[in-house]
Amino acid sequence: MASADKTYATGKRKLAICRAWGHSGSGQITVNGKSIESYFPRATHRAMITYPLEITNLLDKIDIKATILGGGTSGVNAARMAVGLGADVTILEVDLERMRFLDITMPGANTLYSNEAHLQELMPSIDLLIGAVLVPGAKAPKLITREMLRKMRPGSVLVDIAIDQGGCVETSRPTTHLDPIFVEEEIIHYCVANMPAAYARTATQALTNITYRYVQLLADHGLEKACEKQAALRGGINTRDGKLTCAAVAEAHGM
Secondary structure, eight states: OBOSSEEEEEEEETTEEEEEEEEESSOOOEETTEEHHHHOOSHHHHHHHHHHHHHTTOTTTEEEEEEEEOOSHHHHHHHHHHHHTTOEEEEEESOHHHHHHHHHHOTTEEEEEOOHHHHHHHGGGOSEEEEOOOOTTSOOOOOBOHHHHTTSOTTOEEEEGGGGGTOSBTTOOOBOSSSOEEEETTEEEEOBTTGGGGGHHHHHHHHHHHHHHHHHHHHHHHHHHHHHHOGGGGGGOOEETTEEOOHHHHHHTTO
């Protein structure tokens, strides 16, 4: 979708979603502070990045910048889609080992340690903010306050992937695929709970590929024996014999 001064693009891959706004411009693509020609000297690499812009006739017309909170599966895939759209991508992460991994595997994106100072610095210049924060079993922390959101340019986009765990932005609230967006503080919010349901068959196949062996183990041996054979199952037990066994869930509900 394009207008006189802005262009809107969407990219999705399994559990990841990227929605990007681009400003009218000259097609400037900056990667880690360098021009695309300097950072990607091979023409084949540059062609992969610029292809989506070429086929939409936007290559020389827009500048794009995106910021992603969280460097897990959702955050990384969202970053890949944004980089493929030609966006200037920054990923904020707290795990230093994960940051090293991202630097090696995603040379087309910047990485920053996730803290309030870096967020405050980035907010006025970003067109797209993707919240991909996950604390297993617990409520997502509120990393973006309403006051911080006001620093973003009007018409910018926020995608809160963490909405299933309560959201990582103060202004987020759950939406549906039928009515996916709302505007708060002049920022477009996309906070659909269960985003993978947009591609239900693909999402189900991806989930089943990972969980089927655990289901089969439980069916064949029962809970106790299955946990002895596969210790990872113990981390998935939230209740047992009428008692809550997951500390993170208890804390999230004040129990």
